Amino acid sequence: DGGITQSPKYLFRKEGQNVTLSCEQNLNHDAMYWYRQDPGQGLRLIYYSQIVNDFQKGDIAEGYSVSREKKESFPLTVTSAQKNPTAFYLCASVPSGTPYNEQFFGPGTRLTVL
């Protein structure tokens, strides 16, 4: 079955540690996105990539890093520079060739920094 997978679903880390969140898609989508969701707030864009080996900062990129070495994969690293990393992280991808950019979402990773 085609889809987007994120792992793990729950992640706990100690303050000061870097952590990498996985996002994989087998939908052959060109564009991929990382969002952060905090309680009572809308999703906010962290980084996005429209093509392999290229990515752009979103609205809240500070303290995060990404890579896009393969079309299928867009991992997000939450670094120790991120001041408030505890949040729900969602990955999404967009099919190429569509007139409007319908987004397909993964199940999310809930990160708790202790």
Add this chain to the structure above:
Amino acid sequence: KNEVEQSPQNLTAQEGEFITINCSYSVGISALHWLQQHPGGGIVSLFMLSSGKKKHGRLIATINIQEKHSSLHITASHPRDSAVYICAAQGAQKLVFGQGTRLTINP
């Protein structure tokens, strides 16, 4: 003021009631998305529309481009409709999200 505003923020209704969730936006858009987020956190795309009205089962989405306003309606609501409903405005390269409407349908 947020670029995308939803109302109400919370809505509780009885099974069978007709539900309306509103979304107003202040940015120029190419499309407006309605998404559904279940308690586990996963998000599903319900509608993407740029004009008029779309219907899927008991769900109806409308948009008025001139007034920069969209509505999501649920007819004959059911407890399984309980979720957070999110509208998002499609800009040039990204979505701008509303804060979501938490809907609870009681049996």
